[in-house]
Amino acid sequence: MAHVSASGMGGMRTAGDLVARMQISRGMKIKEAKEYVANKLRVSILDLSDPVVMGELRKDLNIGTVATLIGGARGIEAKFRIAELLGIEINCVNMFKDRIK
């Protein structure tokens, strides 16, 4: 918890999970990963770690929120949108698509 508060991006409270995806899937360094996500979301680097800005944006984009919205995207559904938004392949999303073909 101390690390989350001192230096963490904030996960789903912000854009932490999206930046993490670029590191895990593309091996991007933090600067490049943040710029990539900020560019895709059309926000500033500072906005990526702001829970108010990102909370509203996540709601608008329907990519999963901490407080689940009625009818809002959850789990795998949110990841379908994240894959499209970031232009990346998400393994479990691709498998889900294959299974319902």
Place this chain on the structure above:
Amino acid sequence: MGKIYTKMGDGSVTELSESELKRDLEEATRDAAERGKIPPLSEDELSHLFDIYSSAARFVGVDCGNEVVLTYDNGGCKSRGHIMEVPLHKVQEAQIYEKFLGADSADIGHIDYSFKPVKAVVDFEQRSLEYALLVMTIPVFYGSQPNLGSYTQPDGPCPNPMELLPQGRISEARAAQEEMMEYATRDMVYVGSKMYESGVDGINFDTTAAAGDADFLATLRAVEILKRKHPQIGIMVGMAGEFVLGMHGELTYNGVRLAGLYPHKQVELVEKAGATIFGPTINTNTGKSCAWNVARAITFVKACIENSNIPIHPNMGMGMGGVPMTALPPVDVVSRASKAMVEIGRIDGL
């Protein structure tokens, strides 16, 4: 300025004068530079560290906009009945990390947290993972340790090198480790492939090289094979200690001898094998101050960052990266280690 309230590497309280703090920082970076044959921290960096550790604040943090990505290694098993006595399923624990704790990624794993025992229950692990992937939004790793030691008799198939070495049976000890490597690599590839086929975002090879150079080589080979089989797979390799123990002593990867490698050299091989994230570990010295430990850790990590093209997430749990070796690390020193590592080490995550 009066005495500076801080902690030792074992978590106990200590007080340092300004000159003692400066001396600790200078000594520590010199120690790392000499051991690793790497540059020490600059005057500006030491001055920044001094400011962080001389602050009277209980809690410190990075400047806005400098936040980094957090990855984990607990396998969703910290809450289990016999550890914390909160009886949660591993997927529920991962969901708590996601929804309550602001985690950027999650880690699912077996309670034993080693690849060998997972092999026997891999289908149960896949079910948990597949459920987690349905209900969670943040990226999910499947984590386990290479744990070469689990392949020795009487629990495993190979003679125990730790029994052979004291008897002077060096060649037999080496042969045993080479046999253990074959089993371990096969198990890591088997489990990693199963998890990838279940949809995982990445595999976390945690506490790599705990059993020395053979442990490291078995992991590098597994990473290489997994990456070749599944080019899209995310792979994080986190280390067990700051240099690779030469329990075998003659093993090489890509022409480089593994025994004695420090993080800035470890990362070259991990990257070459195909990993997408590297987690260096710098051991905490319990007899030195946390400031001493952080200055030393950052010196190693900075060299590692400068020598890598993939993200670097140093291990900063208890007993590593300047965090005290205690079950309940105090937030004043954890937050200082966190801020210092991000702002001076220029890390990509932790």
